[in-house]
Amino acid sequence: MKKIIALLLSILITFSVAALSGCNKTEPEPTEPSTEATQPETPDSSAEELGEYLAKFTEGDNPIYGTWQLDDYSYLSFIFRNDNLAEMVMGTEGDFTALKIDEKNKTLTVQFIIGLNGTYSYTVSDDGKILSLKQGGNTTILKRAKDYNIIPKAPKKPKVDSSILGWWQSETELIYYFGADGVMYSNHISMETGYTYTAKNGIISAIYQYGGDVKTELSYEYKDGTLTIDGNEYKRMDNK
Numbered sequence: 576m577k578k579i580i581a582l583l584l585s586i587l588i589t590f591s592v593a594a595l596s597g598c599n600k601t602e603p604e605p606t607e608p609s610t611e612a613t614q615p616e617t618p619d620s621s622a623e624e625l626g627e628y629l630a631k632f633t634e635g636d637n638p639i640y641g642t643w644q645l646d647d648y649s650y651l652s653f654i655f656r657n658d659n660l661a662e663m664v665m666g667t668e669g670d671f672t673a674l675k676i677d678e679k680n681k682t683l684t685v686q687f688i689i690g691l692n693g694t695y696s697y698t699v700s701d702d703g704k705i706l707s708l709k710q711g712g713n714t715t716i717l718k719r720a721k722d723y724n725i726i727p728k729a730p731k732k733p734k735v736d737s738s739i740l741g742w743w744q745s746e747t748e749l750i751y752y753f754g755a756d757g758v759m760y761s762n763h764i765s766m767e768t769g770y771t772y773t774a775k776n777g778i779i780s781a782i783y784q785y786g787g788d789v790k791t792e793l794s795y796e797y798k799d800g801t802l803t804i805d806g807n808e809y810k811r812m813d814n815k
Contacts, residue, residue, distance in 0.1 A: 621754030622726050625769070628752075629723045632656040638699045639676060639683065642724075643706055643717035648690045652720055661685045666784030667725045667769040683708065691715070725769040726758065727784065733757025736774040738797045743809035751802075751809060779804070 633640045635657045642654045642664075654662040654669065661674035675684040684694040695708035695715070708715040735755060743751045752760040759772040759781055770781040770791075779793040795804045802809045 621729060621752070621756050621758035621760075624754065625726050625752065625758070625760055626723065629725075632658055632660075633722060637676065637678065638703050639697065639706065642720045642722045644720045645690050645715065645717055651690060652724055653685075653687070653691060653717065654723070655683075661687070661691075662767075663687050663689065663691075664723075664725055666786065667727050668766060668783055668785045669725055669768070670766045725767065726760075727769050727771050729754070729756035729758050730771045733771070734773045734775050736797070739774060739795065739802055742812040743802050743804075744812035745807050745809050747807075749807065749809070750812065751804065 633642070633654065633656060637657070639655045640657055642652050644652055650665060652664040654664060655674055655676070656662065659674050660671045662669040662671050664670075670687075672686050673684075676682075681697055682694055683697045685691050686693070691708070693710055695710045697709070698707045699705070700707075704719045706717040706719070708717065733756065735753065735757060737755070739753050740755055741753065743753075749764070750760075750762040753772070753774065754760075757771055757773065759770040759779070761768050761770070768783050770783045772779055772781040774780075774795065777794055777796060779795050781791050781793070783789050783791070793805050795802065797803075800811070
């Protein structure tokens with residue numbers, strides 16, 4: 576009889592402990608799926624990525640390729656590229672014009688609104704730091720400058736959408752780049768621009784420098800490998 580009572584007590588204690596354990600156990604609350612992508616803990620450097628991309632356009636044996644400045648227009652940079660384009664840069668925006676270099680006759684032709692316009696004969700100093708342009712009886716002196724200044728400083732704690740990061744190109748060869756560090760780049764027909772940006776809830780809010788802060792907003796949607804920006808479709812681009 577005592578053995579039966581001991582066995583019943585043992586069973587009762589076992590069930591009581593199990594019941595108490597079940598009452599004290601807390602289940603994790605279900606989490607809602609995030610609608611906004613999170614930024615990587617260590618964002619890639621857009622300055623490095625964009626710097627390598629932009630440097631391609633000034634590579635070559637011609638000493639004219641690269642960035643130059645006029646003393647009277649220190650807020651502007653003039654860039655002569657290897658793709659038959661010249662660029663006038665102010666702040667983080669560059670405006671393109673056609674470039675023609677005749678290396679045999681040492682002439683250069685560009686048409687900017689400010690600073691340089693027309694056909695010039697040119698000479699480059701032995702150290703490559705001074706470019707002299709002669710037009711009629713006038714001589715214009717340009718000094719070699721640091722290449723490309725359209726890449727802005729990355730903002731602190733940017734809100735970015737990881738689904739749109741990287742390089743994108745449309746069928747008409749319009750280009751966008753979105754960096755994980757909140758830096759954005761566009762190349763659209765006659766200009767290229769560097770921005771800081773946020774992307775969330777279908778809106779890209781961007782700021783670029785052109786004589787001060789200029790704000791712009793773009794609508795976007797990413798679906799099935801296609802990025803649509805303001806109604807134009809873009810596919811992922813290999814910039815290498």
